[in-house]
Amino acid sequence: MRFLITAQDTxxxxxxxxxxxxxxxxxxxxLISDGCWDVEIATPxxxxxxxxxxxxxxxxVGA
Known part of the structure; x- marks a missing residue:
């Protein structure tokens, strides 16, 4: 399975x-710790x- 993580930075x-x-x-x-914003995870x-x-x-998902 592939999970996409998207974010914005400077x-x-x-x-x-x-x-x-x-x-x-x-x-x-x-990414959040590094100062990124609009962080999202898209599931398959x-x-x-x-x-x-x-x-x-x-x-x-029981992770």
């Missing part, structure tokens, strides 16, 4: 992909999760 838009929910959550949180089915929903994503 240089523009960033899009990364990870193969698992734990890896996607880790990278998304790193197209559902978008924003930072306030990251715990729900983790619980939903």
């Amino acid at each position: 240089a523009g838009s960033v899009t990364l992909n990870r193969e698992s929910v734990p890896a996607a959550l880790k990278k998304a949180r790193e 089915d197209g559902t978008i999760y924003r930072p306030a929903q990251f715990d729900a994503l983790k619980e939903q």
Whole structure:
């Protein structure tokens, strides 16, 4: 499965992909720590999760 992480930083838009929910959550949180904004995780089915929903994503997949 492929999870897309998108974010904005001072240089523009960033899009990364990870193969698992734990890896996607880790990278998304790193981006937030680095000062990025508008951070989102898109699941393979197209559902978008924003930072306030990251715990729900983790619980939903049992990660």
